[in-house]
Amino acid sequence: MLEQLGLASAADLFVSIPKDLRLARELQTSPALSEIELLAGFDRLAETNFGAQRISFLGAGAYQHYVPTIVDHLISRSEFFTAYTPYQPEISQGTLQAIFEFQTLVCQLTGMEVANASMYDGSTALAEAVLMAERVTKRSKVIACGAIHPEYVDVITTYVQHAGIELVHEPVNPETGQVAGALELLDDKTAALVVQSPNFFGCIEDVAALAEKAHAVGALLIVSITEAISLGLLRSPGACGADIVVAEGQSFGVPLSFGGPYVGLFATREKYARQIPGRLVGEAYDKEGRRGFVLTLATREQHIRREKATSNICTNEGLIALASTIYLETMGRSGLREVAEHCAQKTAYAAKEIRRIKRFSIPFTGARFNEFVVRGPVAAMDLLAKLGSERGITGGLALSHYFPDRPNDFLVCVTEMNSRADIDALVAGLVSLTKA
Amino acid sequence: MLEQLGLASAADLFVSIPKDLRLARELQTSPALSEIELLAGFDRLAETNFGAQRISFLGAGAYQHYVPTIVDHLISRSEFFTAYTPYQPEISQGTLQAIFEFQTLVCQLTGMEVANASMYDGSTALAEAVLMAERVTKRSKVIACGAIHPEYVDVITTYVQHAGIELVHEPVNPETGQVAGALELLDDKTAALVVQSPNFFGCIEDVAALAEKAHAVGALLIVSITEAISLGLLRSPGACGADIVVAEGQSFGVPLSFGGPYVGLFATREKYARQIPGRLVGEAYDKEGRRGFVLTLATREQHIRREKATSNICTNEGLIALASTIYLETMGRSGLREVAEHCAQKTAYAAKEIRRIKRFSIPFTGARFNEFVVRGPVAAMDLLAKLGSERGITGGLALSHYFPDRPNDFLVCVTEMNSRADIDALVAGLVSLTKA
Amino acid sequence: MKSNITKVTSHINPNEALIFERSQTGRVGYRLPALDVDEEPIATIVPQQYLRDDDLVGLPEVSEVDVIRHFVRMSTWNYSIDQGMYPLGSCTMKYNSRLNEKVARIPGFANLHPLTEVENAQGALAVIYQLQQELAEITGLPGISLQPAAGAHGEMTGVMVIRSFIDARDGEEASAKRRTMLIPDSAHGTNPASAHLSGFSVKTIRSTAEGLTDLEHLRELCAGGDVAGLMLTNPNTLGLFERNIKEICQIVHDAGGLVYMDGANMNALVGIARPGDMGVDVIHLNLHKTFSTPHGGGGPGCGPCCCSKELEPFLPVPRVVQIDEQFKLDFNYPQSIGRVKAFFGNYGMMLRALAYIQTHGYDGLREATEAAVLNARYIANGLVSDYEKPFNDPPMHEVVFTDKRQSRKGVHTLDIAKRLIDYGFHPMTIYFPLIVQGAMLIEPTESVGRQELDQFIEAMRSIAQEAIENPELVLSAPHDTRIGRLDEAAAARKPVLRWKPKQAATAS
Amino acid sequence: MKSNITKVTSHINPNEALIFERSQTGRVGYRLPALDVDEEPIATIVPQQYLRDDDLVGLPEVSEVDVIRHFVRMSTWNYSIDQGMYPLGSCTMKYNSRLNEKVARIPGFANLHPLTEVENAQGALAVIYQLQQELAEITGLPGISLQPAAGAHGEMTGVMVIRSFIDARDGEEASAKRRTMLIPDSAHGTNPASAHLSGFSVKTIRSTAEGLTDLEHLRELCAGGDVAGLMLTNPNTLGLFERNIKEICQIVHDAGGLVYMDGANMNALVGIARPGDMGVDVIHLNLHKTFSTPHGGGGPGCGPCCCSKELEPFLPVPRVVQIDEQFKLDFNYPQSIGRVKAFFGNYGMMLRALAYIQTHGYDGLREATEAAVLNARYIANGLVSDYEKPFNDPPMHEVVFTDKRQSRKGVHTLDIAKRLIDYGFHPMTIYFPLIVQGAMLIEPTESVGRQELDQFIEAMRSIAQEAIENPELVLSAPHDTRIGRLDEAAAARKPVLRWKPKQAATAS
Numbered sequence A, B: 001m002l003e004q005l006g007l008a009s010a011a012d013l014f015v016s017i018p019k020d021l022r023l024a025r026e027l028q029t030s031p032a033l034s035e036i037e038l039l040a041g042f043d044r045l046a047e048t049n050f051g052a053q054r055i056s057f058l059g060a061g062a063y064q065h066y067v068p069t070i071v072d073h074l075i076s077r078s079e080f081f082t083a084y085t086p087y088q089p090e091i092s093q094g095t096l097q098a099i100f101e102f103q104t105l106v107c108q109l110t111g112m113e114v115a116n117a118s119m120y121d122g123s124t125a126l127a128e129a130v131l132m133a134e135r136v137t138k139r140s141k142v143i144a145c146g147a148i149h150p151e152y153v154d155v156i157t158t159y160v161q162h163a164g165i166e167l168v169h170e171p172v173n174p175e176t177g178q179v180a181g182a183l184e185l186l187d188d189k190t191a192a193l194v195v196q197s198p199n200f201f202g203c204i205e206d207v208a209a210l211a212e213k214a215h216a217v218g219a220l221l222i223v224s225i226t227e228a229i230s231l232g233l234l235r236s237p238g239a240c241g242a243d244i245v246v247a248e249g250q251s252f253g254v255p256l257s258f259g260g261p262y263v264g265l266f267a268t269r270e271k272y273a274r275q276i277p278g279r280l281v282g283e284a285y286d287k288e289g290r291r292g293f294v295l296t297l298a299t300r301e302q303h304i305r306r307e308k309a310t311s312n313i314c315t316n317e318g319l320i321a322l323a324s325t326i327y328l329e330t331m332g333r334s335g336l337r338e339v340a341e342h343c344a345q346k347t348a349y350a351a352k353e354i355r356r357i358k359r360f361s362i363p364f365t366g367a368r369f370n371e372f373v374v375r376g377p378v379a380a381m382d383l384l385a386k387l388g389s390e391r392g393i394t395g396g397l398a399l400s401h402y403f404p405d406r407p408n409d410f411l412v413c414v415t416e417m418n419s420r421a422d423i424d425a426l427v428a429g430l431v432s433l434t435k436a
Numbered sequence C, D: 001m002k003s004n005i006t007k008v009t010s011h012i013n014p015n016e017a018l019i020f021e022r023s024q025t026g027r028v029g030y031r032l033p034a035l036d037v038d039e040e041p042i043a044t045i046v047p048q049q050y051l052r053d054d055d056l057v058g059l060p061e062v063s064e065v066d067v068i069r070h071f072v073r074m075s076t077w078n079y080s081i082d083q084g085m086y087p088l089g090s091c092t093m094k095y096n097s098r099l100n101e102k103v104a105r106i107p108g109f110a111n112l113h114p115l116t117e118v119e120n121a122q123g124a125l126a127v128i129y130q131l132q133q134e135l136a137e138i139t140g141l142p143g144i145s146l147q148p149a150a151g152a153h154g155e156m157t158g159v160m161v162i163r164s165f166i167d168a169r170d171g172e173e174a175s176a177k178r179r180t181m182l183i184p185d186s187a188h189g190t191n192p193a194s195a196h197l198s199g200f201s202v203k204t205i206r207s208t209a210e211g212l213t214d215l216e217h218l219r220e221l222c223a224g225g226d227v228a229g230l231m232l233t234n235p236n237t238l239g240l241f242e243r244n245i246k247e248i249c250q251i252v253h254d255a256g257g258l259v260y261m262d263g264a265n266m267n268a269l270v271g272i273a274r275p276g277d278m279g280v281d282v283i284h285l286n287l288h289k290t291f292s293t294p295h296g297g298g299g300p301g302c303g304p305c306c307c308s309k310e311l312e313p314f315l316p317v318p319r320v321v322q323i324d325e326q327f328k329l330d331f332n333y334p335q336s337i338g339r340v341k342a343f344f345g346n347y348g349m350m351l352r353a354l355a356y357i358q359t360h361g362y363d364g365l366r367e368a369t370e371a372a373v374l375n376a377r378y379i380a381n382g383l384v385s386d387y388e389k390p391f392n393d394p395p396m397h398e399v400v401f402t403d404k405r406q407s408r409k410g411v412h413t414l415d416i417a418k419r420l421i422d423y424g425f426h427p428m429t430i431y432f433p434l435i436v437q438g439a440m441l442i443e444p445t446e447s448v449g450r451q452e453l454d455q456f457i458e459a460m461r462s463i464a465q466e467a468i469e470n471p472e473l474v475l476s477a478p479h480d481t482r483i484g485r486l487d488e489a490a491a492a493r494k495p496v497l498r499w500k501p502k503q504a505a506t507a508s
């Protein structure tokens, strides 16, 4: 081929790059490995991830749930995972119809009217919701209420720093663990209240009450959900009056994978459809009246609107949205409910058992779904480290990770993946490691 | 639906089964398990298969080779693994073209003219070859020469017991490990000589010489191969004059899987095509001249010829034949040669190192590919058991398993999967476990 | 309707060439680790005379992505269960669970060598043992060998067991006079072929007009004293339960013979009735039918042989037994017919079948049977207005129709089958069983819902209509596939069974 | 040609309904283990007012096989890399290795929680660290953050880094005067959108007739003293290397600005030239392009931000560092722009990208770049006779053509793209970059062989011919797909963005 193009060598392909900018040596990256060597290398690394091999009660924004075997099989079909964004609808109907189903499922679960084709994850979806609230209301104050995931707060903070938005915080009620509720900062400059429910401490918020307060001053209510399985049991944010609902969709059939890729869900009211960030798929028909699906309302997007776009997002989380879609359709109406109930029941059992341990307490009284804060008699960081190394149990998240003023607190999450025996082992471990 | 059919209950569906033959209770099989429970149960069982977790030098008819990742991905495509025998060519061209390629590859590797669409495995392919030799020659004596895999001999014995075939044995030369070669039993009543090369003791047979002898009396030469990778390096049986070649195809991309499913290769001369057992795929054209593939020469088969068929085989090893096809096409011309060379080189190294160990010897002088017999100073069964439990190494197969008169011998197999470090560990283990 | 495109000839999917035609010298699709021992000249390891000298010319040289595209494209030319109903009678094309595939790939099983010492393979043997127990309960027959690799292989095994049993019971000499195997005219071709492999000669029993075994004829044939046994499929290949099965067994037993049941149709019986309770002595199962191990485009299968306590000593060796909580291999069956396959049989299929049994549970197994029969009954009901149904008995898990009405217009079973392809369905089994002229054997299995059954019925009715109004349309089907009907006669006349390089092909 | 079928309307594959339309009350496709703790009334756990009361009506109720068939059928409506060449310019649709998929699914990674204490996640952190090292070497920029989830996210990160750097360098007040980001008119839409997100206003730089950045215009714009930086794609979106890059960087630097390079086109440079050596301050990479992590029908991606030593303190936290053989998380970067995503970013993509780099090796990376450029050059050469090539410079990894000649006959880029579908190819990128009228941006990548390139060239030439001889054929394409061109305008006018039950739909 080189010859046919009249070139003497591969180097001649690069004459348009000035010589002094060309690398005169080979890269000093890894030498080529065979499949055997590569797999052996990654297997060795994986073995040192002890956390992946233990019974675990870690939640806090990423959850261990059962993933039906068919999910991975289906997303591994070449036609799905090696396709691109469905710009050419005639040869992308598989992806497009799946996204349309995804949007529908997100609407059904959140109780909202429209949903987009996905965001990067829950945290960036929340940040985009805040930006959207500013666009919709043309107001600039946003109140983050109560216990929102600290990393989500960090992400919002980054996103709003140059957007002229003032982010203020409404504290947590130290008794209930819920939003304190005075909301003195709420006024007619407020674009939105942001609340997470169940919140970072596992407590379910009174979303309906917050919606009422927000609406009273013309602000929006943004609800953020990190544990999407809760939607199987808890009243939908839409039914409570939320204006924008964002969620981390990882619980819907997505492996933990050290934090990503996950998928952000984003839903809102129909009237705000043209303010939504990201892609939307809509129904369309061809000349012969056959139904199909297309990317639509693209005039919101960066490739058309450029700096005036509703967001800069282009690539989203297509394949993960597909995985969630398959998960939700497989579990279906009764499965989603059942998983959520198992989580709630097992969590209730775990809380009951832990409360019985001497010198342990559960500081917050708010109702919970599948997470709760435990207060032990010693530093949680040390206690959990010992639980890990001596008992092979990851007992939860030491809250000092984010809150240095909570040295003895840790967050425990229980899902359908934790058997009663696992819970009993956790309790036994806590008991024996804190014996005087 | 029951209603629509005028039935009161599911039980009514079975009225044509006399009541006294109907089971009046539920089966006493396992209660239904969820995916979580099922996987946990099988995982627990798998953990007790210590053999699967060790460095291994076991061969003897089933070999540990590298399987490129794409093989399993491709055979897992719904279109391949959930299709049936390609009886309807218009919607089975994927399977049919793949089989046509398989047949071609088998011909190329064995040096033969026609090959079928697969047999159950190497052992049954060999038994069918013996039956075919009887059909072709109308003679009834078959001579099994030298070290043929004992389980293959067992299978032939079972197959021929009611077929009027006399199976006799030509011994092994105790020096070389090859066929003794006198062949006093060979005469004009002989339908076929059967030889395995490399043979069960790992020695390469002089196939060309045997072919000449067989042909001299009008008998056929049947060559059986258990380690198909040897075809990457060794002269093809076809080039040596074989009339029927059968092989176990497991080495071509098929997991060990405790002995199956594997795939039998079966090839012969064009003139015997109508005597071949099993399915054949051939080229065909439609009215518009488009090339396709069909099952052909079906008049040999049971569904048409019934008791006069060339075999009773119906379901064969389609998916495994596909795996082998993908393996062979991925490795290709140079890869197959390279794997075979690595096997031979590493085996030579291992033999050299083992020969150096005090009180160990290699009893046979015949040239080898990737297996050889080692004679130790103690009972091989005990030595290997210790090597396993103390060193985590499966050192090979104790020949006493099949030959009680060879208590100290064991068969060692080395493939591209065994690193030099593995071999050195084996040698070190043998040394230290036999120190006086 | 497609408009008149003139140039679309290079669509990639429809035209994927043979891999050999894609090969380009020097391309590779693999990489091995560097050789880590000192390389010796190869001829010092293997003498030159034994070395290959053709340099493997002709083997493909392609890249990894070439291979991927090659097979992905080719795969799109197949119909499969995962795409829709596959009502191939006698084949039980039910859904193949992804979970079972995952189980079979657990490294502790997939990487286990069959000659591993039993102490280091206890989990693998436990699976065999458990599956034997489950199948014994399901069939009512306590002796199980999982060694046979497919149904036909199981048949051969079972028939050889019968022969060895009679040898032992009657002595070689008396046994030598019992060399007749009775087989109904409706039987699958593997039955007579398997009987022949075991040294029997076959006598054919007629079926009655009702589609059942003709008892009179059976009695007649049994009178000769030469009958070693009967091979009967039940439900038979017409989808009808042999309701005289007990009497049939009695007649054969009275004549000194044994009864072999072809268990390919067990999907009509699991959890409802057991062959062992009917008087049957030995059967085979098709794990790749009833127990959902994938058909894989034609295998692998697994064809366990299940027999009565009396026949158990004759099963192939080794047998997997449990002694003091330990699983062992028992070779000590001197009356065994011997080994029918190296190692333990198609082990991977056993894992899948056990997973199938355990995920269904006893109630799920029964419900699957009920659904399979219900679905067939629904189709029978839906098609009887448009197609000839030759037998009145209610069908079990499959139902046979014929082309009698359509053939008056020159439209035959083959045409109806091909036309069904245009409607997006895999055709039913056609021209089997042989005794029904123009047979269409339809087996929906439990893996289809009512919507799809209705679609199928609608398609079949529509074709019946077309056969009247526009027979040419049916005769020239399929229209919607990559290729049309292939000239199979020409293919058989001058068979081309492998690819050859162009020059060589013209040279030879 | 298809014959005139009148009845083929029920072909299953073409007509797979929405899952909601397939749902049947009571069907289930899952099974959970029985609850193993004592069940409490749910309202004693969660107060009634917080409980869902809609019973999840509307969610689908289907069986496992329904779900399988649903998605398998739908998948067959997609085109994908595994089926053939996918020459979508700017998107680098290269082969996605199956091996990398396997690596990402190793349970020790896939089951690892992101908040695992670092001591128990050393292997996972090692992967991040190693990938950082490899990317630093590849780009010549030592500061790497893998947190951004896609290219646009990396842009936002990089632009914020520039802003924070200038704030720190010049002080808030002076910095407040530098709020202009220069972006060429050929840039991808994410560039201005990302600049806007970071509080910059955008000024557009003209491209020259040669397709390169207009230096004069650049100098002019830089003269104002308000320039914070330039966002430049290199090779640019026309597939041309900005050969004045050093001078460009100099001009911007002299004006007190920084240079951001959009690294989406790094597939033209890896192993050949490094942004860090060109004077660039910060770039993003698209691991889902250059480093082959799968596009997945539109993501997930991973958009690492890579910068000079000077800018490193401003990267997002936490950063993964190595201290005494241990991998740690370092939050102590007080100048950091903050977090851009929860946890560590799209970790699964990092595993795949590292596997890509390691299986290729340094030589393989360079060879991939050479092949990508060679392939684009080959196409440029093959099409220049039939299509208008607006720029003379030899293209790098992609080449732009236009519909200028065809549009005289009324055939436009869109039509050519649609017609290409009939030839079995995915179309190229169309109407981008915006500055080229009727642009067709073709990027073959290294994952196609010569045979396929020739087929593509032949198809394009054939379409050019058709545009002359039979324009209607092109205008009405595609002909061979399940559906024709959809009415996108109508869809946007009255958007239907979700399924609703029939009654509800008519009610609302």
Ligand SMILES: Cc1ncc(COP(=O)(O)O)c(C=O)c1O
Residues within 6 Å of the ligand: B313, B314, B315, C090, C091, C150, C151, C152, C153, C188, C190, C191, C233, C237, C262, C264, C265, C286, C301, C303
């Ligand atoms: C009734 C019947 N018997 C026997 C067989 C043979 O089974 P296999 O194909 O597994 O050898 C079949 C399968 O095709 C069958 O339908």
Ligand SMILES: Cc1ncc(COP(=O)(O)O)c(C=O)c1O
Residues within 6 Å of the ligand: A313, A314, A315, D090, D091, D150, D151, D152, D153, D188, D190, D191, D233, D237, D262, D264, D265, D286, D301, D303
């Ligand atoms: C030149 C260019 N820049 C930026 C992007 C944005 O990358 P992403 O889609 O990953 O956000 C793209 C991808 O479409 C691109 O082609």
